[in-house]
Structures are given as C-alpha cells and as structure tokens.
Amino acid sequence: MVSPSAKRRAVKQSIEEGLGGVAQACRALGLARSGSYRLPKESLESRRLHKEIVELSQKHPRYGYRRIGAVMRREGWRVNDKRVQRVRNEEGLQVSKKQRKMKRLGISTAERQRAEYPNQVWSWDFVADQTDNGSNIRLLTLIDEHTRQWLTEYCPRIFVIAYFSLL
Numbered sequence: 001m002v003s004p005s006a007k008r009r010a011v012k013q014s015i016e017e018g019l020g021g022v023a024q025a026c027r028a029l030g031l032a033r034s035g036s037y038r039l040p041k042e043s044l045e046s047r048r049l050h051k052e053i054v055e056l057s058q059k060h061p062r063y064g065y066r067r068i069g070a071v072m073r074r075e076g077w078r079v080n081d082k083r084v085q086r087v088r089n090e091e092g093l094q095v096s097k098k099q100r101k102m103k104r105l106g107i108s109t110a111e112r113q114r115a116e117y118p119n120q121v122w123s124w125d126f127v128a129d130q131t132d133n134g135s136n137i138r139l140l141t142l143i144d145e146h147t148r149q150w151l152t153e154y155c156p157r158i159f160v161i162a163y164f165s166l167l
Contacts, residue, residue: 004031004035004038005040007029007030007031007035007036008031008035008036008038010025010029011025011026011029011031011036012036014028022036049077049079049083049087050087052072052077053068053072053079053083053084053087053088054087054091054093056068056071056072057088057091057093058093061095061096062095062096062098063095064095065081065084065085065088066081066084068084068088069081069084072084114145115144115145115146116146117146118144118146118147119144119146120145120146121144121145121146122142122143122144122145123142123143123145124140124141124142124143125140125141126138126139126140126141127139127141
C-alpha cells in the first residue's frame with residue numbers, strides 16, 4: 001500500500017473487522033490519524049470532465065484516449081491525454097476491436113458452402129515438414145469435404161504433389 005487512499009481503505013477495513021481502533025490501525029500503517037478521516041474532494045469541473053470523457057468514449061467506442069483528448073480540446077475543454085487515459089482505465093473503457101468481415105463463398109449466399117455429395121467441395125492445403133536428413137518437404141494435400149478422402153483414393157495413378165527443396 002503506497003497511496004494514502006489505499007491506507008485509508010485499509011484502516012477502515014481493519015476497524016470494520018474489529019482488529020483495533022483508529023489509532024492502532026493508523027500507527028501500524030504509517031498514516032496520521034487526521035488523514036484517516038479525510039474525505040476526498042472532487043471539484044465540480046473535474047466531475048464534469050470525467051462525465052464528458054465517459055460519454056465521448058461510449059459514443060465513439062473505436063476512439064482511443066488520444067483521439068478523445070483531441071476531440072475534447074477541439075470542443076474547448078482543457079484536458080491532458082494522461083488524464084483521459086486514467087479516467088478510461090478507471091471506467092474500464094477500451095477501444096473495441098473491429099469485427100472481421102465474413103467471407104462470401106456462394107454466389108449470393110452469406111453462409112459457408114457445405115458439401116452435400118462427393119466431388120462437390122474440395123479443400124486443399126500446403127503442409128511443410130522436414131526429412132531425417134534435414135531437407136525440407138512441402139506437400140499439397142487435397143481432400144473431398146463430403147467423404148473426407150484424399151485425392152489419391154479417387155485417382156490411384158495421381159499422387160499427392162510433393163515439392164522437395166534442398167536447403
């Protein structure tokens with residue numbers, strides 16, 4: 001506990017739990033007794049500023065603390081970016097991430113195309129590995145999505161295409 005406000009909270013908690021009086025708790029925490037009674041005072045201007053930061057952050061969820069500070073300064077507020085950042089952290093406000101666009105696979109559909117019969121939808125991928133002697137191998141794998149079978153099971157004369165690179 002470093003800050004006086006944290007020490008005040010600890011004094012209050014120790015008194016509520018019945019661990020001792022105000023004087024004992026303050027002595028143990030290194031806080032003056034008069035400091036334990038102090039109530040935090042926040043000016044009207046500071047409360048308005050806090051409210052404005054929260055409102056702007058909720059209105060523009062994609063804006064960061066620097067941009068919110070710039071918008072407020074443009075509107076005539078005298079505010080520091082560090083203060084905007086602190087208020088946003090206290091309120092738990094963060095920049096929301098962009099939603100990724102869905103890939104459109106069909107002609108006019110928004111859903112992913114599913115295989116209903118063999119040879120309708122094929123998936124392919126490159127797979128890379130390393131042999132025992134240290135050379136690299138890259139394979140092109142082709143799979144029928146309906147039957148989950150490899151290309152070589154349909155065409156026994158065609159093998160999976162392999163590319164060996166000697167490095």
